[in-house]
Amino acid sequence: MTKHAEDRYELFYWPGIQGRGEFIRLAFEEAGVPYVDVARQSAQEGGGVAALQKALRGDGKSLKPFAAPFVRVGDVVVAQVANVLQFLGPRLGLVPEDEDARRDAHQLQLTLADLVSEVHETHHPISNALYYEDQKDEARRRASAFVGERLPKFLGYFEEVLERNTRSEGRHLVGEALTYVDLSAFQVLSGLGYAFPNGLAQVAANIPRLLALRDHVAARPRIAAYLASERRLPFNEQGIFRRYPELDAAPVH
């Protein structure tokens, strides 16, 4: 493996959406590490969607990814968001040193990934190959179950993890300091606030630590600068978190 300081970090993900790529972007941004968001570069710079599609076909040496996002660091290609963050975490200083804490971080990241998949299912319960408009009725049923049952269950779990993490006095999900899991939790809460403002409002009183973590991450200097920059794409209705008011819970009065 090449030395970390010499690594050139390349992120491969679809341009135009935060999507699952955002969990990786946030790690690079918090670490202050330069990275190339390949598909958002021009074709002249060797980027664009064509470069992403070429990389998706595999390089014949490393394991071909099933899907984006993935990262390339030297000769190493790593796919699956949680796997990518497990790989990058130690390199970017975003996970503790000890093995148990790293495994816990990964376990929480996989649970966040499950939540993210369920969010995606709310607007695509039948098929990703169909438009939302072609599965709107099913989406309404699915979203109702998500907001009513799954959202409170997942967020209640993460709140409890924070509460039990006395090493950080409930401020971080793993260990004593910020990890990539905290960054991902911020992203999930931001996305839920965009897609399900009423649904999130209904559970807000039960998740004070989680909301404080979200606000803490948003205020970290590098993250705040990133969020204010053009590198941060806005939420939109092509990504995972989509604002379809008919899928959000009724507001609480």
Add this chain to the structure above:
Amino acid sequence: MTKHAEDRYELFYWPGIQGRGEFIRLAFEEAGVPYVDVARQSAQEGGGVAALQKALRGDGKSLKPFAAPFVRVGDVVVAQVANVLQFLGPRLGLVPEDEDARRDAHQLQLTLADLVSEVHETHHPISNALYYEDQKDEARRRASAFVGERLPKFLGYFEEVLERNTRSEGRHLVGEALTYVDLSAFQVLSGLGYAFPNGLAQVAANIPRLLALRDHVAARPRIAAYLASERRLPFNEQGIFRRYPELDAAPVH
């Protein structure tokens, strides 16, 4: 951490189904390592569903799991199937030594986990809290998209991974020898054959290496003995892979 030879392996999972626990059971069985399937023991032995539910509430020391399955090895509690297998793989001799191969194995396991989740969605596209009968129409639409698009895409991917793995002449997914990923691929193919016999038949001609891998795993002495034992629960309509003929593709003539 305690010495491996002294470890007592406990699996916590719902009794009565193969479910996601089966990926872990297969690893223990292939390794020939004794393990306790806690919820399938009697209450007198300290087992049963009550023991599982107690463990799900957390021990106050280790990270509380979000859901079963999880394993306990000494003081260590590990949840999320792919995370569990990443933890057990080196201990059970089911993954190569080198770091790159281990990361590849984990990446493939996560991709199998995505496939397994999509299989579950075919019979529960709206909510896990509802019966299949209450989401049967949506299930039919979802399953049609799964069998028509997703199943060929996933299996075609894994076939290509085998084909490209010249180190094992296309016989194993990672490296030169059997890994936990091969065991999980066997389980997925067995489950697909149970739930979607027509769907699988439609792609069979395109996945010769994958089917050979499935048959190779089934014939390994310890796995063959396991499959013939009472420890192997039958597939049924409470697990992930369910035989609902109306969700399977029409047979090819």
